Amino acid sequence: MNVDLVVVGSGFFGLTVAERCATGLGLRVLVLEKRDHIGGNAYSEDEPETGIEIHRYGAHLFHTSNERVWEYANRFTRFTDYRHHVYSTFKGRVYPLPINLGTICAYFGRAFTPDQARALIAEQAAELAGRAPRNLEEKAVSLIGRPLYEAFIRGYTAKQWQTDPRDLPAEIITRLPVRYTFDNRYFGDTHEGLPVDGYTPWLERMADHPNIEVRLGADFFDLRDDLVGRVPVVYTGPLDRYFGFAEGELGWRTLDFEMEVVPTGDFQGTPVMNYADEDVPYTRVHEFRHFHPERGHYPDDRTVIMREFSRSAGRDDEPYYPVNTAGDRERLRRYREMARREDGVLFGGRLGTYQYLDMHMAIASALGLVENRLRPHFEKGERLI
Numbered sequence: 001m002n003v004d005l006v007v008v009g010s011g012f013f014g015l016t017v018a019e020r021c022a023t024g025l026g027l028r029v030l031v032l033e034k035r036d037h038i039g040g041n042a043y044s045e046d047e048p049e050t051g052i053e054i055h056r057y058g059a060h061l062f063h064t065s066n067e068r069v070w071e072y073a074n075r076f077t078r079f080t081d082y083r084h085h086v087y088s089t090f091k092g093r094v095y096p097l098p099i100n101l102g103t104i105c106a107y108f109g110r111a112f113t114p115d116q117a118r119a120l121i122a123e124q125a126a127e128l129a130g131r132a133p134r135n136l137e138e139k140a141v142s143l144i145g146r147p148l149y150e151a152f153i154r155g156y157t158a159k160q161w162q163t164d165p166r167d168l169p170a171e172i173i174t175r176l177p178v179r180y181t182f183d184n185r186y187f188g189d190t191h192e193g194l195p196v197d198g199y200t201p202w203l204e205r206m207a208d209h210p211n212i213e214v215r216l217g218a219d220f221f222d223l224r225d226d227l228v229g230r231v232p233v234v235y236t237g238p239l240d241r242y243f244g245f246a247e248g249e250l251g252w253r254t255l256d257f258e259m260e261v262v263p264t265g266d267f268q269g270t271p272v273m274n275y276a277d278e279d280v281p282y283t284r285v286h287e288f289r290h291f292h293p294e295r296g297h298y299p300d301d302r303t304v305i306m307r308e309f310s311r312s313a314g315r316d317d318e319p320y321y322p323v324n325t326a327g328d329r330e331r332l333r334r335y336r337e338m339a340r341r342e343d344g345v346l347f348g349g350r351l352g353t354y355q356y357l358d359m360h361m362a363i364a365s366a367l368g369l370v371e372n373r374l375r376p377h378f379e380k381g382e383r384l385i
Protein backbone atom coordinates (compact mmCIF):
# COMPACT_ATOMS: atom_id res chain seq x y z
CA MET A 1 0.00 0.00 0.00
CA ASN A 2 1.47 3.29 -1.14
CA VAL A 3 0.76 5.39 1.97
CA ASP A 4 2.69 6.51 5.05
CA LEU A 5 -0.19 6.40 7.53
CA VAL A 6 -3.64 4.84 7.78
CA VAL A 7 -6.30 6.61 9.86
CA VAL A 8 -9.38 4.58 10.81
CA GLY A 9 -12.41 6.87 11.17
CA SER A 10 -13.14 10.27 9.65
CA GLY A 11 -14.55 12.06 12.70
CA PHE A 12 -12.89 15.18 14.08
CA PHE A 13 -10.15 13.11 15.67
CA GLY A 14 -9.26 11.17 12.52
CA LEU A 15 -9.49 14.17 10.20
CA THR A 16 -7.34 16.34 12.46
CA VAL A 17 -4.64 13.65 12.47
CA ALA A 18 -4.92 13.23 8.69
CA GLU A 19 -4.82 16.97 7.97
CA ARG A 20 -1.87 17.66 10.27
CA CYS A 21 0.12 14.70 8.93
CA ALA A 22 -0.53 15.64 5.30
CA THR A 23 -0.07 19.41 5.63
CA GLY A 24 2.40 19.58 8.51
CA LEU A 25 4.50 16.44 7.96
CA GLY A 26 4.07 15.94 4.21
CA LEU A 27 2.78 12.38 4.61
CA ARG A 28 0.44 10.44 2.33
CA VAL A 29 -2.58 9.50 4.44
CA LEU A 30 -5.33 6.99 3.77
CA VAL A 31 -8.51 7.51 5.83
CA LEU A 32 -10.83 4.51 6.10
CA GLU A 33 -14.44 5.28 6.98
CA LYS A 34 -17.01 2.55 7.30
CA ARG A 35 -20.00 4.87 6.91
CA ASP A 36 -20.98 6.30 3.53
CA HIS A 37 -20.06 9.84 4.61
CA ILE A 38 -17.19 11.62 6.36
CA GLY A 39 -17.25 13.50 9.64
CA GLY A 40 -18.22 10.92 12.25
CA ASN A 41 -21.01 12.06 14.52
CA ALA A 42 -20.52 15.72 13.68
CA TYR A 43 -21.82 15.09 10.14
CA SER A 44 -24.66 17.37 9.00
CA GLU A 45 -26.79 17.49 5.85
CA ASP A 46 -29.63 19.54 4.41
CA GLU A 47 -33.07 18.04 4.97
CA PRO A 48 -34.19 17.69 1.32
CA GLU A 49 -37.73 19.10 1.57
CA THR A 50 -36.85 22.27 3.50
CA GLY A 51 -33.10 22.79 2.96
CA ILE A 52 -32.70 23.11 6.74
CA GLU A 53 -29.32 21.82 7.97
CA ILE A 54 -29.79 18.90 10.35
CA HIS A 55 -27.27 17.04 12.50
CA ARG A 56 -27.97 13.37 11.85
CA TYR A 57 -26.34 12.13 15.06
CA GLY A 58 -27.73 14.72 17.46
CA ALA A 59 -27.32 18.48 17.81
CA HIS A 60 -23.69 19.62 17.82
CA LEU A 61 -22.66 22.89 19.46
CA PHE A 62 -19.10 24.08 19.07
CA HIS A 63 -17.48 25.83 22.02
CA THR A 64 -13.92 25.97 23.35
CA SER A 65 -11.59 27.93 25.61
CA ASN A 66 -8.55 26.34 23.97
CA GLU A 67 -6.87 29.04 21.83
CA ARG A 68 -4.94 26.50 19.80
CA VAL A 69 -8.12 24.59 18.91
CA TRP A 70 -9.98 27.81 18.09
CA GLU A 71 -7.19 29.01 15.79
CA TYR A 72 -7.02 25.58 14.14
CA ALA A 73 -10.80 25.35 13.58
CA ASN A 74 -10.81 28.83 12.04
CA ARG A 75 -8.46 27.65 9.28
CA PHE A 76 -11.35 25.63 7.86
CA THR A 77 -14.50 27.54 8.71
CA ARG A 78 -15.86 30.82 9.98
CA PHE A 79 -18.28 30.75 12.92
CA THR A 80 -21.61 32.47 13.52
CA ASP A 81 -22.23 34.28 16.81
CA TYR A 82 -24.72 31.60 17.95
CA ARG A 83 -25.04 31.29 21.75
CA HIS A 84 -26.65 28.14 23.13
CA HIS A 85 -29.62 28.22 25.52
CA VAL A 86 -31.79 25.35 26.72
CA TYR A 87 -35.28 25.29 28.22
CA SER A 88 -37.17 22.55 30.01
CA THR A 89 -40.87 21.74 29.98
CA PHE A 90 -42.29 20.22 33.17
CA LYS A 91 -45.99 19.75 33.98
CA GLY A 92 -47.03 22.19 31.26
CA ARG A 93 -44.69 25.01 32.26
CA VAL A 94 -41.41 26.14 30.74
CA TYR A 95 -38.21 26.88 32.72
CA PRO A 96 -34.72 28.05 31.75
CA LEU A 97 -31.77 25.68 32.20
CA PRO A 98 -29.19 25.12 33.62
CA ILE A 99 -30.93 25.63 36.97
CA ASN A 100 -30.51 29.32 37.75
CA LEU A 101 -32.21 32.12 39.64
CA GLY A 102 -34.80 32.41 36.85
CA THR A 103 -35.60 28.68 37.19
CA ILE A 104 -35.96 28.99 40.98
CA CYS A 105 -38.19 32.09 40.82
CA ALA A 106 -40.40 30.51 38.15
CA TYR A 107 -40.62 27.14 39.89
CA PHE A 108 -41.45 28.46 43.37
CA GLY A 109 -43.63 31.22 41.88
CA ARG A 110 -42.12 34.28 43.52
CA ALA A 111 -39.15 36.67 43.45
CA PHE A 112 -35.96 35.61 45.26
CA THR A 113 -32.74 37.56 45.69
CA PRO A 114 -29.59 35.48 45.13
CA ASP A 115 -29.07 35.21 48.93
CA GLN A 116 -32.67 34.15 49.54
CA ALA A 117 -32.42 31.51 46.84
CA ARG A 118 -29.13 30.21 48.26
CA ALA A 119 -30.70 29.91 51.72
CA LEU A 120 -33.76 28.12 50.33
CA ILE A 121 -31.73 25.55 48.38
CA ALA A 122 -29.33 24.99 51.31
CA GLU A 123 -32.30 24.28 53.57
CA GLN A 124 -33.86 21.86 51.07
CA ALA A 125 -30.53 20.13 50.44
CA ALA A 126 -30.13 19.41 54.15
CA GLU A 127 -32.73 16.62 53.97
CA LEU A 128 -30.14 13.84 54.32
CA ALA A 129 -28.81 15.48 57.51
CA GLY A 130 -25.21 14.57 56.74
CA ARG A 131 -25.86 10.89 55.87
CA ALA A 132 -23.89 9.67 52.82
CA PRO A 133 -26.08 9.41 49.69
CA ARG A 134 -26.80 5.76 48.74
CA ASN A 135 -27.98 6.34 45.19
CA LEU A 136 -28.34 8.99 42.51
CA GLU A 137 -31.60 10.32 43.90
CA GLU A 138 -30.15 10.91 47.37
CA LYS A 139 -27.03 12.45 45.87
CA ALA A 140 -29.08 14.89 43.77
CA VAL A 141 -31.30 15.78 46.75
CA SER A 142 -28.16 16.47 48.80
CA LEU A 143 -27.00 18.90 46.11
CA ILE A 144 -30.16 20.83 45.13
CA GLY A 145 -32.98 19.66 47.41
CA ARG A 146 -35.98 17.49 46.64
CA PRO A 147 -38.32 19.93 44.82
CA LEU A 148 -35.83 20.91 42.10
CA TYR A 149 -34.60 17.32 41.86
CA GLU A 150 -38.12 16.02 41.29
CA ALA A 151 -38.87 18.68 38.68
CA PHE A 152 -35.68 18.83 36.64
CA ILE A 153 -33.60 15.73 37.34
CA ARG A 154 -35.73 12.72 38.27
CA GLY A 155 -37.82 12.17 35.17
CA TYR A 156 -35.11 13.26 32.75
CA THR A 157 -32.51 10.99 34.36
CA ALA A 158 -34.92 8.06 34.54
CA LYS A 159 -35.55 8.41 30.80
CA GLN A 160 -31.86 8.83 29.98
CA TRP A 161 -30.90 5.65 31.81
CA GLN A 162 -34.22 3.82 31.58
CA THR A 163 -33.70 3.16 35.26
CA ASP A 164 -35.22 4.57 38.45
CA PRO A 165 -32.64 7.06 39.86
CA ARG A 166 -32.91 5.23 43.20
CA ASP A 167 -31.35 2.24 41.42
CA LEU A 168 -28.53 4.27 39.86
CA PRO A 169 -25.18 4.77 41.61
CA ALA A 170 -24.59 8.11 43.35
CA GLU A 171 -21.27 8.48 41.48
CA ILE A 172 -23.01 9.28 38.17
CA ILE A 173 -23.26 12.87 39.35
CA THR A 174 -20.56 14.70 41.23
CA ARG A 175 -22.07 18.16 41.01
CA LEU A 176 -25.32 19.80 39.96
CA PRO A 177 -24.42 23.43 39.56
CA VAL A 178 -27.03 26.00 40.49
CA ARG A 179 -26.42 29.53 39.27
CA TYR A 180 -27.62 32.23 41.62
CA THR A 181 -27.93 34.74 38.76
CA PHE A 182 -30.33 35.01 35.84
CA ASP A 183 -27.55 34.06 33.39
CA ASN A 184 -28.74 31.04 31.42
CA ARG A 185 -26.10 31.00 28.71
CA TYR A 186 -25.38 27.29 28.46
CA PHE A 187 -21.61 27.22 27.83
CA GLY A 188 -19.06 29.34 29.65
CA ASP A 189 -16.27 29.01 27.08
CA THR A 190 -14.31 31.90 25.56
CA HIS A 191 -15.32 30.91 22.02
CA GLU A 192 -18.64 29.65 20.77
CA GLY A 193 -20.41 29.51 17.42
CA LEU A 194 -21.69 27.33 14.62
CA PRO A 195 -19.87 26.81 11.31
CA VAL A 196 -21.26 29.43 8.89
CA ASP A 197 -21.89 27.02 6.02
CA GLY A 198 -22.39 23.90 8.15
CA TYR A 199 -20.40 21.08 9.72
CA THR A 200 -19.92 18.92 6.64
CA PRO A 201 -18.28 21.66 4.52
CA TRP A 202 -15.90 22.30 7.45
CA LEU A 203 -15.04 18.59 7.70
CA GLU A 204 -14.65 18.31 3.92
CA ARG A 205 -12.20 21.20 3.84
CA MET A 206 -10.08 19.43 6.45
CA ALA A 207 -9.88 16.37 4.18
CA ASP A 208 -9.31 18.40 1.00
CA HIS A 209 -5.59 17.82 0.42
CA PRO A 210 -3.81 16.03 -2.45
CA ASN A 211 -2.05 13.73 0.04
CA ILE A 212 -5.28 12.63 1.77
CA GLU A 213 -7.46 9.91 0.35
CA VAL A 214 -10.74 9.23 2.17
CA ARG A 215 -12.23 5.84 1.36
CA LEU A 216 -15.92 5.67 2.34
CA GLY A 217 -17.76 2.43 3.02
CA ALA A 218 -14.44 0.86 4.02
CA ASP A 219 -14.35 -1.16 7.24
CA PHE A 220 -10.87 -1.42 8.71
CA PHE A 221 -11.50 -4.99 9.81
CA ASP A 222 -11.78 -6.12 6.18
CA LEU A 223 -8.27 -4.74 5.48
CA ARG A 224 -6.58 -5.19 8.82
CA ASP A 225 -4.26 -8.07 7.85
CA ASP A 226 -2.84 -6.06 4.95
CA LEU A 227 -2.20 -3.03 7.15
CA VAL A 228 -1.20 -3.77 10.73
CA GLY A 229 2.56 -4.24 10.98
CA ARG A 230 3.16 -2.78 7.51
CA VAL A 231 2.05 0.84 7.95
CA PRO A 232 1.40 2.92 11.05
CA VAL A 233 -2.29 3.01 12.00
CA VAL A 234 -4.27 5.55 14.03
CA TYR A 235 -7.46 3.76 15.08
CA THR A 236 -10.52 5.75 16.23
CA GLY A 237 -13.10 2.94 16.16
CA PRO A 238 -14.39 1.08 19.25
CA LEU A 239 -11.58 -0.20 21.48
CA ASP A 240 -13.32 -3.46 22.46
CA ARG A 241 -14.10 -4.32 18.84
CA TYR A 242 -10.41 -3.96 17.87
CA PHE A 243 -9.57 -6.77 20.28
CA GLY A 244 -12.51 -8.95 19.25
CA PHE A 245 -14.34 -8.17 22.54
CA ALA A 246 -11.77 -10.44 24.25
CA GLU A 247 -12.32 -8.79 27.66
CA GLY A 248 -16.08 -8.33 27.16
CA GLU A 249 -18.06 -5.37 25.87
CA LEU A 250 -17.66 -1.81 27.08
CA GLY A 251 -21.12 -0.42 27.91
CA TRP A 252 -22.58 2.50 25.96
CA ARG A 253 -25.86 4.37 25.83
CA THR A 254 -27.31 5.13 22.43
CA LEU A 255 -29.92 7.57 21.18
CA ASP A 256 -32.78 7.10 18.75
CA PHE A 257 -33.83 10.13 16.73
CA GLU A 258 -37.23 10.69 15.13
CA MET A 259 -37.18 13.43 12.55
CA GLU A 260 -40.29 15.16 11.33
CA VAL A 261 -41.05 18.02 8.92
CA VAL A 262 -43.84 20.00 10.61
CA PRO A 263 -46.14 22.40 8.68
CA THR A 264 -45.40 25.50 10.75
CA GLY A 265 -42.68 28.13 10.53
CA ASP A 266 -41.77 27.74 14.19
CA PHE A 267 -42.52 24.69 16.33
CA GLN A 268 -41.06 25.63 19.72
CA GLY A 269 -39.35 29.02 19.44
CA THR A 270 -35.96 27.69 20.56
CA PRO A 271 -33.38 25.12 19.35
CA VAL A 272 -33.57 22.65 22.25
CA MET A 273 -36.49 21.91 24.58
CA ASN A 274 -35.98 19.30 27.29
CA TYR A 275 -38.96 17.29 28.55
CA ALA A 276 -38.59 16.48 32.23
CA ASP A 277 -41.92 14.65 32.68
CA GLU A 278 -41.48 10.91 32.93
CA ASP A 279 -44.62 10.18 30.92
CA VAL A 280 -43.28 12.04 27.87
CA PRO A 281 -41.22 9.28 26.21
CA TYR A 282 -38.54 11.49 24.64
CA THR A 283 -35.89 13.46 26.52
CA ARG A 284 -35.71 16.48 24.21
CA VAL A 285 -36.81 18.03 20.95
CA HIS A 286 -34.38 19.78 18.62
CA GLU A 287 -35.60 22.34 16.10
CA PHE A 288 -32.76 22.89 13.68
CA ARG A 289 -33.79 26.17 12.05
CA HIS A 290 -33.04 27.97 15.33
CA PHE A 291 -29.35 27.06 15.15
CA HIS A 292 -29.08 29.40 12.16
CA PRO A 293 -31.42 32.38 12.61
CA GLU A 294 -29.12 34.28 10.20
CA ARG A 295 -30.00 32.05 7.24
CA GLY A 296 -32.54 33.78 5.07
CA HIS A 297 -33.34 30.85 2.78
CA TYR A 298 -35.20 28.66 5.29
CA PRO A 299 -38.94 28.31 4.53
CA ASP A 300 -41.35 30.17 6.82
CA ASP A 301 -44.16 27.59 6.61
CA ARG A 302 -42.26 24.41 7.49
CA THR A 303 -39.70 23.41 10.08
CA VAL A 304 -37.68 20.30 10.97
CA ILE A 305 -37.82 18.82 14.46
CA MET A 306 -36.08 15.79 15.92
CA ARG A 307 -37.27 13.95 19.02
CA GLU A 308 -34.51 12.25 21.01
CA PHE A 309 -34.94 8.96 22.89
CA SER A 310 -32.27 7.38 25.07
CA ARG A 311 -31.52 3.70 25.79
CA SER A 312 -28.64 1.35 26.39
CA ALA A 313 -26.76 0.26 23.27
CA GLY A 314 -26.45 -3.25 21.88
CA ARG A 315 -23.47 -4.30 19.79
CA ASP A 316 -25.12 -3.10 16.55
CA ASP A 317 -26.28 0.29 17.88
CA GLU A 318 -24.34 3.53 17.55
CA PRO A 319 -22.34 3.96 20.78
CA TYR A 320 -22.88 7.53 22.05
CA TYR A 321 -22.16 7.91 25.76
CA PRO A 322 -19.93 5.59 27.87
CA VAL A 323 -21.89 3.98 30.73
CA ASN A 324 -18.67 3.66 32.72
CA THR A 325 -19.67 1.18 35.44
CA ALA A 326 -17.00 -0.29 37.72
CA GLY A 327 -16.97 -3.33 35.39
CA ASP A 328 -16.46 -1.08 32.38
CA ARG A 329 -13.53 0.64 34.06
CA GLU A 330 -11.89 -2.72 34.80
CA ARG A 331 -12.39 -3.89 31.21
CA LEU A 332 -11.07 -0.54 29.96
CA ARG A 333 -7.90 -0.96 32.04
CA ARG A 334 -7.25 -4.34 30.41
CA TYR A 335 -7.97 -3.06 26.89
CA ARG A 336 -5.61 -0.11 27.43
CA GLU A 337 -2.88 -2.55 28.41
CA MET A 338 -3.50 -4.51 25.19
CA ALA A 339 -3.55 -1.27 23.17
CA ARG A 340 -0.13 -0.29 24.53
CA ARG A 341 1.30 -3.64 23.41
CA GLU A 342 -0.18 -3.33 19.91
CA ASP A 343 2.91 -2.24 17.94
CA GLY A 344 2.45 0.40 15.27
CA VAL A 345 -1.14 1.18 16.24
CA LEU A 346 -2.21 4.29 18.15
CA PHE A 347 -5.71 4.49 19.62
CA GLY A 348 -7.55 7.79 19.80
CA GLY A 349 -10.90 9.58 19.72
CA ARG A 350 -13.99 8.92 21.77
CA LEU A 351 -14.48 5.30 20.66
CA GLY A 352 -10.81 4.37 20.69
CA THR A 353 -10.37 5.61 24.28
CA TYR A 354 -13.92 4.92 25.62
CA GLN A 355 -14.39 8.53 26.68
CA TYR A 356 -16.99 11.15 25.94
CA LEU A 357 -15.16 13.86 23.98
CA ASP A 358 -16.62 17.12 22.75
CA MET A 359 -15.44 18.19 19.31
CA HIS A 360 -12.91 20.65 20.68
CA MET A 361 -11.53 17.95 22.99
CA ALA A 362 -11.21 15.48 20.12
CA ILE A 363 -9.34 18.11 18.06
CA ALA A 364 -7.05 19.02 20.98
CA SER A 365 -6.30 15.37 21.68
CA ALA A 366 -5.53 14.68 17.99
CA LEU A 367 -3.21 17.71 17.75
CA GLY A 368 -1.39 16.35 20.80
CA LEU A 369 -1.06 12.87 19.29
CA VAL A 370 0.50 14.31 16.12
CA GLU A 371 3.01 16.44 18.02
CA ASN A 372 3.90 13.97 20.75
CA ARG A 373 3.84 10.63 18.92
CA LEU A 374 3.61 10.90 15.15
CA ARG A 375 6.05 13.75 14.50
CA PRO A 376 8.82 12.12 16.62
CA HIS A 377 8.20 8.84 14.78
CA PHE A 378 8.29 10.25 11.26
CA GLU A 379 10.98 12.89 11.80
CA LYS A 380 13.30 11.13 14.25
CA GLY A 381 12.46 7.47 13.74
CA GLU A 382 11.15 6.99 17.27
CA ARG A 383 9.26 3.72 17.72
CA LEU A 384 5.50 3.93 17.45
CA ILE A 385 4.01 1.99 20.32
Ligand code: FAD
Nearest residue numbers: 009011012013034040041058060061220237349350358359
Ligand atom coordinates in the same frame (compact mmCIF):
# COMPACT_ATOMS: atom_id res chain seq x y z
P1 FAD B 1 -16.56 10.01 15.87
O1 FAD B 1 -17.10 11.31 15.44
O2 FAD B 1 -17.48 9.02 16.45
O3 FAD B 1 -15.85 9.35 14.59
C1 FAD B 1 -15.41 8.01 14.57
C2 FAD B 1 -15.53 7.49 13.15
O4 FAD B 1 -14.89 6.21 13.04
C3 FAD B 1 -16.97 7.28 12.72
O5 FAD B 1 -17.22 7.98 11.51
C4 FAD B 1 -17.09 5.76 12.50
O6 FAD B 1 -17.95 5.41 11.45
C5 FAD B 1 -15.64 5.42 12.16
N1 FAD B 1 -15.31 4.00 12.39
C6 FAD B 1 -15.55 3.27 13.51
N2 FAD B 1 -15.13 1.99 13.33
C7 FAD B 1 -14.60 1.92 12.08
C8 FAD B 1 -14.01 0.87 11.33
N3 FAD B 1 -13.89 -0.38 11.82
N4 FAD B 1 -13.58 1.13 10.07
C9 FAD B 1 -13.72 2.38 9.54
N5 FAD B 1 -14.27 3.41 10.22
C10 FAD B 1 -14.71 3.20 11.47
N6 FAD B 1 -19.36 17.60 20.65
C11 FAD B 1 -19.40 18.93 20.85
O7 FAD B 1 -18.35 19.58 20.88
N7 FAD B 1 -20.60 19.58 21.02
C12 FAD B 1 -21.79 18.91 21.00
O8 FAD B 1 -22.84 19.53 21.16
C13 FAD B 1 -21.75 17.51 20.81
N8 FAD B 1 -22.90 16.81 20.81
C14 FAD B 1 -22.84 15.45 20.68
C15 FAD B 1 -24.01 14.74 20.73
C16 FAD B 1 -23.99 13.37 20.63
C17 FAD B 1 -25.27 12.59 20.68
C18 FAD B 1 -22.75 12.68 20.48
C19 FAD B 1 -22.68 11.20 20.43
C20 FAD B 1 -21.58 13.40 20.41
C21 FAD B 1 -21.60 14.78 20.51
N9 FAD B 1 -20.43 15.52 20.44
C22 FAD B 1 -20.48 16.87 20.63
C23 FAD B 1 -19.10 14.85 20.21
C24 FAD B 1 -18.74 14.67 18.72
O9 FAD B 1 -19.76 14.11 17.98
C25 FAD B 1 -17.61 13.65 18.45
O10 FAD B 1 -17.87 12.58 19.29
C26 FAD B 1 -16.28 14.17 18.74
O11 FAD B 1 -15.98 15.14 17.78
C27 FAD B 1 -15.25 13.04 18.70
O12 FAD B 1 -14.97 12.64 17.37
P2 FAD B 1 -14.22 11.29 17.05
O13 FAD B 1 -13.52 11.50 15.77
O14 FAD B 1 -13.42 10.82 18.19
O15 FAD B 1 -15.38 10.19 16.91
Ligand code: NA
Nearest residue numbers: 339342345385
Ligand atom coordinates in the same frame (compact mmCIF):
# COMPACT_ATOMS: atom_id res chain seq x y z
NA1 NA C 1 -0.06 0.84 20.52
